[in-house]
Amino acid sequence: MRRFKQPDGSINMTAMIDVVFQMIIFFVCTVQLEQEAISEWIRLPDSPNGPMIAEEKDPRTITIEVDGQGKIFIARTRLSEEKLRKVLSKTVQDYGDYGPSIPIRIRADAAARHTDVKRVLDACSSAGLYKISFIATKDKA
């Protein structure tokens, strides 16, 4: 008891503060890692009536992004059209029978031209992927 209590009966806070700070640092780091995967400069179009995105998604889900200039990204990595085709068909092959059912989410900027979105759609369908959905903003926070 003597080790933890001060003579006047108060608890030594130092150890607790150490632990709490460790936890704060842990959470700060993990939150940033989670946000890493999407590009926040993409302005999504509005769709107030669209169905809300499910909280738990298929872990295989691939999110492809198209920005206003028509550049294609996966997890903030810029890809050319050929590279995207290669990546998608390689992924589908690696998953074997479950490959074509990998869900694809397309986050395209509201100002992107359809030609650029079409390139992504064509790459998906030539890889055999058929579960394609567009992401839009339902409610602005």
Place this chain on the structure above:
Amino acid sequence: MRKKRREREEPAIEVSMTPMIDVVFQLLIYFLVTFSTPDVLAHLDISRPAPDKSQTEQRTPPKMIRVNIYENGFSLNGRSVQIEELASILGRLAEFSKNQTVLITCAGGSEHARLISVLDLCAQTGLSKISVMSAN
């Protein structure tokens, strides 16, 4: 006497709170500034006809609702319409049957937001069989 002995054995550790409060306030301010509630997102599912199939797709059965999206307008089954008109007609067609296929053909130069607005109308009216094709 007793008090004196204790003081000698374990002198009370005075934790200086000032630097800790400084750091905690800095953290608090950081979190307040960076805090933003994430937007609620919607997903609009479509199907994409296979590239080789698109050639045979020309002979579309009349049951299909054909929506064309151009750079500066929409057309429904060949008739050019405004977005409000498109919404009301799609609503009436959806009352008929929600199993109808909506074939959306999008012009290459049109903005993605226009395609999303049509998909949103389909979601609103409950039409869920949507395929998106691209025209050049």
